Amino acid sequence: MTRIKCCGMTRVEDALLAAHLGADAIGLVFTARSKRQVTIERAREIVAALPPLVSTVALFMDDEASLVRQVLEEVRPDLLQFHGSEKDAWCVQFGRPFMKAIAMGEGAAALPRLRDYPHAAGLLLDGHGYGEAGGSGKAFDWSLLPAGLAQPVMLAGGLSPENVADAVRAIRPWAVDVASGVESAPGIKDPDKLAAFIHAVRATDAA
Numbered sequence: 001m002t003r004i005k006c007c008g009m010t011r012v013e014d015a016l017l018a019a020h021l022g023a024d025a026i027g028l029v030f031t032a033r034s035k036r037q038v039t040i041e042r043a044r045e046i047v048a049a050l051p052p053l054v055s056t057v058a059l060f061m062d063d064e065a066s067l068v069r070q071v072l073e074e075v076r077p078d079l080l081q082f083h084g085s086e087k088d089a090w091c092v093q094f095g096r097p098f099m100k101a102i103a104m105g106e107g108a109a110a111l112p113r114l115r116d117y118p119h120a121a122g123l124l125l126d127g128h129g130y131g132e133a134g135g136s137g138k139a140f141d142w143s144l145l146p147a148g149l150a151q152p153v154m155l156a157g158g159l160s161p162e163n164v165a166d167a168v169r170a171i172r173p174w175a176v177d178v179a180s181g182v183e184s185a186p187g188i189k190d191p192d193k194l195a196a197f198i199h200a201v202r203a204t205d206a207a
């Protein structure tokens with residue numbers, strides 16, 4: 001079964017809808033580099049409203065360790081996700097499971113970085129270029145992915161209700177992740193797109 005993470009939640013109602021439609025995880029973006037940045041207060045409201053067994057992922061991009069610690073203490077996410085040039089040793093300092101995003105936008109030049117995060121619980125492969133923010137809506141060339149990566153792969157970057165079935169069939173990733181492809185505006189989820197995205201993944205799994 002392909003896990004589904006819906007990222008860039010800024011409203012309680014969107015996070016609840018994603019959960020009730022069957023999303024496995026929601027993402028909360030804390031970096032100021034994002035158009036989907038949430039305050040700690042709003043993040044706490046979202047986390048408190050979620051039903052059990054829906055995971056919460058806190059995202060950062062080259063932020064201060066003090067912000068990560070504050071979020072861990074005050075929001076209590078299940079998983080961290082680092083989106084910038086953070087090194088494996090830096091990510092490990094928090095003693096929590098983390099995903100490392102790898103910018104795949106440069107094509108084959110990005111492949112060596114897939115081996116740089118031995119302590120990551122998984123790799124989130126995104127479509128933007130190195131140093132650029134996530135949530136870009138850019139896809140990358142899925143055929144670049146080497147077989148037999150040691151860590152679970154979360155496929156991201158330009159996924160939408162229209163292309164996610166192809167992505168799941170082509171890659172069979174551990175999980176898929178979407179932000180802009182299910183939005184009407186940055187941080188505002190479109191209920192129809194959200195439902196269509198989750199349905200497309202589940203239908204592909206079942207086929």
Ligand SMILES: O=C(O)c1ccccc1NCC(=O)[C@H](O)[C@H](O)COP(=O)(O)O
Pocket residue numbers: 007008027029031033034035036037059060061083126127133134135136137138156157158159177178179180181
């Ligand atoms: O979503 C953001 O605004 C964002 C900004 C800075 C760093 C990371 C960010 N999002 C990370 C995600 O996990 C997104 O879901 C991922 O980049 C896919 O986005 P999209 O291509 O829009 O589906």
